[in-house]
Amino acid sequence: MNGPVLILVGPPGSGKSTVGRLAAKRLGVDFRDFDDDMEAEHGLPAGELVVSLGREKFQESERELLAGVLPTFTGVLALGGGTPTAPGVPELLEPHHVVFLDVELEHLLRREGLVPLHPWLMPNPRAHLRELLNQRRPVYTRVAAATVPTSGREPDEVLADVLATLELSTD
Ligand SMILES: Nc1ncnc2c1ncn2[C@@H]1O[C@H](COP(=O)(O)OP(=O)(O)O)[C@@H](O)[C@H]1O
Ligand SMILES: O=C(O)C1=C[C@@H](OP(=O)(O)O)[C@@H](O)[C@H](O)C1
Numbered sequence: 001m002n003g004p005v006l007i008l009v010g011p012p013g014s015g016k017s018t019v020g021r022l023a024a025k026r027l028g029v030d031f032r033d034f035d036d037d038m039e040a041e042h043g044l045p046a047g048e049l050v051v052s053l054g055r056e057k058f059q060e061s062e063r064e065l066l067a068g069v070l071p072t073f074t075g076v077l078a079l080g081g082g083t084p085t086a087p088g089v090p091e092l093l094e095p096h097h098v099v100f101l102d103v104e105l106e107h108l109l110r111r112e113g114l115v116p117l118h119p120w121l122m123p124n125p126r127a128h129l130r131e132l133l134n135q136r137r138p139v140y141t142r143v144a145a146a147t148v149p150t151s152g153r154e155p156d157e158v159l160a161d162v163l164a165t166l167e168l169s170t171d
């Protein structure tokens with residue numbers, strides 16, 4: 001099947017970009033951050049785009065762009081935290097090997113740079129993230145073939161588990 005060898009999903013700050021880059025290096029393939037595709041398309045960082053376009057238009061654009069990326073990119077793809085919740089995206093992800101990087105709220109809040117990168121989390125990032133995790137976990141679980149916990153674990157440990165899912169994978 002054509003398409004990315006691995007797709008990472010999970011909440012903002014779960015480590016999709018960090019672990020995705022490491023996985024691509026280890027596998028000897030390209031890495032692509034879907035937030036960069038959104039930025040290239042619209043000329044603003046993804047976090048600011050959510051605010052300027054509004055969530056609905058942002059998600060329409062995510063679905064459209066992703067539909068173009070999936071058939072043409074064969075490396076490791078890190079999605080934006082909200083991408084799997086965009087209407088039509090779970091269907092697009094269905095044939096691909098998706099791994100969910102899970103993280104507990106308390107660990108997430110300690111990760112660096114979270115709020116400046118995600119201005120839409122204001123004015124109450126803790127409450128917003130709690131709600132977001134509750135709403136999205138079922139979606140992430142549904143689109144993913146495997147879930148890897150990341151709370152209190154170094155990116156290298158997470159990477160080992162992510163790579164192991166590829167060895168076990170039949171898709
Ligand atoms: N397993 C981890 N443990 C601690 N901090 C991490 C871990 N994975 C990523 N981080 C840090 O959390 C922040 C967000 O990581 P990033 O890879 O950008 O997440 P995402 O792409 O899922 O939003 C970065 O500062 C990164 O260094
Ligand atoms: O969770 C979200 O709704 C978002 C997560 C961001 O990506 P990361 O998860 O890579 O930070 C980015 O796409 C945008 O700010 C929206």
Ligand SMILES: [Mg+2]
Pocket residue numbers: 016017033035078079080
């Ligand atoms: Mg990212």
